Amino acid sequence: MVTPPSGGNLDLQNEMLPLGEYIFLRVLQANPNMKTILGIPGDFNLNLMEHMYASSVALKARFVGLCNELNAAYTACGYARRMSAMSVLITTYGVGELSALNGIAGAFAEYSPVLHIVGTTRIVQKQAAESITDPLQVWNIHHLVQNKNPLKSSDHQVYEKLVEPFSVAQESLIWDGEENASGVNLDKIDRVLVKIIQESRPGYLFIPADIPDTKVPKSRLSVPLDVAELKDEISKNTLQSLVSRILNKLCLAREPSVLVDALVSRFGYAQELSSFILTLPAYYVKLFSTNCGRFSDETLVNFVGTYAGGMSPTKEIKTLLEDETDFLLHLGKFNVEVNYKSDFSRIRDVVVVHPDYIYIDGEYIYTKDFTTDSRIFSIGDFLKELTTQTDVLGFIHHAPHVGNINYKYNPKLFHDPKTLKVNGVVTQKYLVDFFNSYLQPNDVLVCDTCTFQFALADLKIPKGVQFVSQSFFGSIGYALPATLGVSLAEKDLGAKRRVILVEGDGSAQMTVQEWSSYLRNDIQPPKIFLLNNSGYTVERLIEGPTRSYNDIQSTWQWTEILKIFGDAECKKHTSAKLSTIKEFDDYFIKQNHMNSPNDKIEFLELVLGKLDAPERFEAMVNFRTLC
Amino acid sequence: MVTPPSGGNLDLQNEMLPLGEYIFLRVLQANPNMKTILGIPGDFNLNLMEHMYASSVALKARFVGLCNELNAAYTACGYARRMSAMSVLITTYGVGELSALNGIAGAFAEYSPVLHIVGTTRIVQKQAAESITDPLQVWNIHHLVQNKNPLKSSDHQVYEKLVEPFSVAQESLIWDGEENASGVNLDKIDRVLVKIIQESRPGYLFIPADIPDTKVPKSRLSVPLDVAELKDEISKNTLQSLVSRILNKLCLAREPSVLVDALVSRFGYAQELSSFILTLPAYYVKLFSTNCGRFSDETLVNFVGTYAGGMSPTKEIKTLLEDETDFLLHLGKFNVEVNYKSDFSRIRDVVVVHPDYIYIDGEYIYTKDFTTDSRIFSIGDFLKELTTQTDVLGFIHHAPHVGNINYKYNPKLFHDPKTLKVNGVVTQKYLVDFFNSYLQPNDVLVCDTCTFQFALADLKIPKGVQFVSQSFFGSIGYALPATLGVSLAEKDLGAKRRVILVEGDGSAQMTVQEWSSYLRNDIQPPKIFLLNNSGYTVERLIEGPTRSYNDIQSTWQWTEILKIFGDAECKKHTSAKLSTIKEFDDYFIKQNHMNSPNDKIEFLELVLGKLDAPERFEAMVNFRTLC
Incomplete structure (x- = not known):
């Protein structure tokens, strides 16, 4: 017994x-x-x-x-x-x-x-x-x-x-x-x-x-949580063979490009992506990102710019991708409106890698079985295999343009900074330049669905900057509480990255009470840029520039809000209201706030014109891609 | 040609x-x-x-x-x-x-x-x-x-x-x-x-x-919008015959009662209801309301009180309905939790009138056809017919208790006002008494799903007071914007009724930005009673009285909010913070604010204890009707 x-x-x-x-x-x-x-x-x-x-x-x-x-x-x-x-x-x-x-x-x-x-x-x-x-x-x-x-x-x-x-x-x-x-x-x-x-x-x-x-x-x-998707030999063989086919195309190409899109980092594989990119020979693989899928290292020498079809920041970016590419590897495709319709018709060969499918040689191969609702392999598995095989293969023997390693793409920004005034009121065009100086490596930039979101593609961002926004879903008011989430996560990770929020006044009114939670909790204190432009400027530029429906209660004393939410004595925050470029310079340069310490929330109200917008947004409205 | x-x-x-x-x-x-x-x-x-x-x-x-x-x-x-x-x-x-x-x-x-x-x-x-x-x-x-x-x-x-x-x-x-x-x-x-x-x-x-x-x-x-439901002779005959059967029961009863519930006034038939009630002989038809369906004239001599089963404000109300009624006409039945389970088992005969059906003689007669999604007659048609037939009939010959016309029901309130302190901090029990003095005929009282909502049944309300709350659905934060709606409607109707908002701090934080719209628009300026009790008191009394999940950011300077939303100079509002009964008396009696003019928003922050609640709420929690 x-x-x-x-x-x-x-x-x-x-x-x-x-x-x-x-x-x-x-x-x-x-x-x-x-x-x-x-x-x-x-x-x-x-x-x-x-x-x-x-x-x-x-x-x-x-x-x-x-x-x-x-x-x-x-x-x-x-x-x-x-x-x-x-x-x-x-x-x-x-x-x-x-x-x-x-x-x-x-x-x-x-x-x-x-x-x-x-x-x-x-x-x-x-x-x-x-x-x-x-x-x-x-x-x-x-x-x-x-x-x-x-x-x-x-x-x-x-x-x-x-x-x-x-x-x-x-x-x-x-x-x-x-x-x-x-x-x-x-x-x-x-x-x-x-x-x-x-x-x-x-x-x-x-x-x-x-x-x-x-x-x-x-x-x-x-019992461990089983999140692995690549589970059997058949799947592994499928993955290896697909990667091999794709690499073969890449190697044989004379002008290969890689387009990095959102559904790599959104699945948590930014690191695997970077490893792959660094394995590629920079001297002949051009690198692009999309509006929604900014790459975490845009300082790489072969990074060209943010591709957005006809709405790309410069014509050069569009041309380099659409006309000077014979093989395109589109990683993490996020086929949404604000990425803009691409035109790949003149590219000889395009491979698309999505978490759920791979498009190759004119055929869609599902990597997810929608009947059983399970994936054969993840896009992370794919990137790891891609890196491994690339590494083993080496590119040096196939590279047609050896010696060009010092070439650095540097297409002009959408607007010319030199045309900007050095005094007068602050404009969103000025802000684009400002942020190109202000952003530092590893910043986390949270941006609401506001006019300034459409300027993001014009930012040449330092290495490791993370963007958080709802560029596709576009629910205004999102960024203010989302920043709280980012700042809580920052604290929980024990990291010390700067958290920056850019938010329109119309958006901020939607969810304003959550600023109270910024004070209540132990978070990484963010830098807040409140764009006070007296209403829904995004919509004014689409329809009804002077209509009452685009107005908001525009008499809020924004810089007082954190005080009445519990920090009357400014122990946890500082605030300032900036209307002119002179005030901007005074605050950021003379008072040395380009890199303020992260011990307090820094609240900045920027007073902007009702119809002021980044050039790119104006172009987009003309482009009529929105409804 | x-x-x-x-x-x-x-x-x-x-x-x-x-x-x-x-x-x-x-x-x-x-x-x-x-x-x-x-x-x-x-x-x-x-x-x-x-x-x-x-x-x-x-x-x-x-x-x-x-x-x-x-x-x-x-x-x-x-x-x-x-x-x-x-x-x-x-x-x-x-x-x-x-x-x-x-x-x-x-x-x-x-x-x-x-x-x-x-x-x-x-x-x-x-x-x-x-x-x-x-x-x-x-x-x-x-x-x-x-x-x-x-x-x-x-x-x-x-x-x-x-x-x-x-x-x-x-x-x-x-x-x-x-x-x-x-x-x-x-x-x-x-x-x-x-x-x-x-x-x-x-x-x-x-x-x-x-x-x-x-x-x-x-x-x-x-082409007129055709909203009439009673359209053909067959429907009219059905209605007349049903009303006749019901009236016959009412006439033959020795102790008839009418229970007024929410689905009369919610369908816009408060006037038709009043007409019917006034047609009845007050000396022998007892009148009751429910928590959700307060009757617009509770000053009538035959009004007994708010019936809520075992949670009725007094035992007398419960007894008079459940044990001293032989025929009950339940008008506009709203069978929801906060009306509490009724016990009509000892009443000889009960007729229920709902907009979609009538329950009579143990049978449910649908007055709405769910297949065609159309109604035979509305509850308004029903009330009109009831009034007409009652009027024609007269009751005098059938009334068993002629001569009792001066009898006025006056059951005691749930708590005994005499036990209250006349000094010390303000409590919700005190507030019940206060509102019993404060309310005036035709006030509109908007109350959030907060502790005080459970005190409403203890208010003896003047004629014509309208309650607006979400007593059943219970989404906190509702009352603050709903009051804006009421105050806009008040203006649009050209009426001058006082609008009063009672709101907890936890609820107010949900929707606080809409106070800004109170300032922005031309409205009937409301009286705001903000109950500052440092969190979700309703929930503290159910579970976790000291748990962090029931806390909120309790450092808000409530009386400053309307200032930073655009009325820094108090042109459109006044505000005060009241913590003690003495401060209450000073403000309302000495400074004469029991009936302040309606030209400005009157914002009052009442500081209450974290676990302070009306007696009725405490009883309800013990009653365990909530989840």
Whole structure:
């Protein structure tokens, strides 16, 4: 007769912990750098939130409450973007999750891995609703919209049904069997976490209010989260053979170019991309980025510029890509409007690498199986294989232009800085030049969907600068809370990068209360550039320049806001209002603020003209690519 | 040969106007008191917004822009609630409509008739997306989430598909035929407007960005909007017979009671209800209201109190309804949690009148046909018929208790005012007494989902007081923008009622920027009572009284906010901070502010204890009706 092993091991093996605590610990495994749990309390998530205070969780992460749920979703998106890893957001049933929805949709559109945990009605309430046959027993629970037939119970899943288009995985926890440990299917949690990481997009966990105390086995935490996609020999062979075909094309090309797009870094593979780029011989592979996919080292000698079709900053960039390229490798294609329509018709051979497919020799090869919803390999796997094979191969024997290594592309910027006035009011054209001096290596620049966003392509950025914006989804108000997320992440990573926010006044009014959270939390204090141009200038330039619908309440005392949010004595922030180039010079040069210390939030209100915009934006409106 | 009539008449008949202008004029017909169009611009709705400036529209209505879309939806809800008529909200594709969704869901849950107009992608863009077969042509348009398969076009209707559970009608305008006048089906617009009015709930019009300039016949505006529901003799007979059966029960009862619930006034029939109530003999029909359905004249001698099952303010109210009633007429039943579960098991006979059904003699008779989505008669038709038949009948001959006319019910309030201190800090118990003195006839009291909401049942309200809150849906932050809506409506109606806002600090932080719009617009200036209790007190009392998740940034200088939003010199507002009963007395009694003039916004910050709540809320938490 075999007796079970006794003592500590068995106890450990059988040790149970509450599901709520388990969820937080599992989430922290999915992003080991995460030290912040974001959210807003509501009576349906309080039972879950209580488990954040278990010492096992509390030692690793703190709770950061936001002012409202949309802001919280934006913050979570910014946190994930800065970390290139999953963030977590907790909201409550109905009122909370619906308020956050637009932020989640934005995270989906922009490939930001946010886990949205929603506290929902109790399982017993859901079951009771389903079993009601007598209309007299129908009784509507707060936060839940009624059935349109008032004699029937409402649908407790009504909100869960909305989120499929905006998320890559959705699971609702229930007691699958008995109301005990074995009854909760913990695989569901893993499935959501793994999909979020693999797809770099939001996922949902719906947690009924009566389930967080259910006990589950602690040992389940020692099962690793399996996020690897490249799992079998057949897949490896497929990958190797595809990479080999692509490299062969690259080697045989006389004028090869690489176009770096957003869906490399958004999937967290900026490092793998850099390794590949550095493996290439700079003297004959030209390098381009896109508006949404700025490359992290644009100081490389072979970096040409930001390609944006007919909206490229200079004609030279367009020509070098479209007419002086015979082979193009487009990495991480992000086919969105603000990247502008490309014209590759005159390029002999184009290969496109997307996380879900590779386009080669006129054929689309899916690297994701949409039936089983799984990928054969990730774009990271692809880049690693590409680097390995390139390294082994070497280019020197094939390079047709040996000796050109000192050539450095330096196309002119969209506007000519020399035409700028050195006095007068500050304009956005001036700001482009200013930021070209102001930006430093490794800065994180968060920019709202404002006029200045359209100037970003004209910035020659130092090495390692990270851009965070919603250039595609374009929900104004995003950047202010997203910067909070970035600054929290910066702190959690123990990094010391400068965080810079550029925000229009119309955008800032959308989410202004979250500046209060900048003061409330321990963050990397950002530099804030508030563009005060008295309304929605982006829209004024499209339609109705003087219409009342483009006006806002333009009498705000912006530089006082952080004071009344709790820093009256300016212990945590400084502020200044700058209207003229002279004031700019005084502040930045004479008072030496080009590189102020990062110990306080630096709030700068820049007063701009109502219709002032970067040249590129004006050109874009003429280009009529927007609706 | 017949020649067509010539001259002006023909011209008039054939006169065309742009669809955008037509929409606004039609919407203004749907609520002739409407003088405010609410919204936020975005590039997909600018073409529509331009038509607000046509003189035919601009003479009747102004545009009021809000700070963000959720706030705008709350404002629209408040406007509709105050008017008991349709309001209109315009947002843009994706980012705007999603941000507003929680406000629309709230309007649905609380029966508020809001028309949500969304500017969507152009028809030509939608058509192009549908016709794409070459994946290279797929190009994602801003604000629109991508197809999960990156080689396929996104679904331009993805957002439209979300709103069915939160709205009673949805129409997307297209060119139904050729791209000309006859090609736009104007019946769709009417269908949405009529449903919104009939159902007193939100409806959606989706307007592609390229359709507003399309010409439509002006003469279509002279076709009346047909909102009547009682249309044929059979329906009239059904109504008359049902009313007759109900009245017969009422007459034969010895102890009849009428319970007034929310779905009378929410459908705009407060006047019809009053007429009916006044037709009844006060000496033997007892009158009750519910938490959500306060009756507009609780000073009537036969008004007993607010019935809320086991959570009724006094045991006497519960007993008088549940045990001393033999026939109950429950008008406008709103079967939601915060009305609390009723126990009518000991009442011999109960009739329930809901807008969609009547429950009588144990049978549910639908007055709405869910197949055709049309009603046989409205609850207003029902009340009118009830009044007419009651009037004809007279009650004097049947009344068993003639002579009791002077009896006035006066159950004690939930707490005993005599136990209150006359000095010390202000508490919510004190506030209940204060408001019982402060409220005046015809005040409009807007209360957020905060601790104080649970005290409302303890207010003995003067005649004509209107309550606006989201007692059922319970989205915190609602009341601040909703008050803006109420105050705009007050102005548009040319009325001079006092508007009072009671709001918690946690709620106010959600939507605070909209106080800026109080200053920006011509409104009836409200009295603001900001309950500063350092966080989410409602939740502290449910779970985690000292937990960080229930904290907020509690260092805001509340009384400074309106100053930095543009009224630094206090031309449009006054403010005060009150912490003690002495300060209260000084301000209201000595300084004579019980009835301050309505020429300025009056902002009062009341400093309360973190765990201070009305007695009723404490009792409710013990009652464990919340999750």
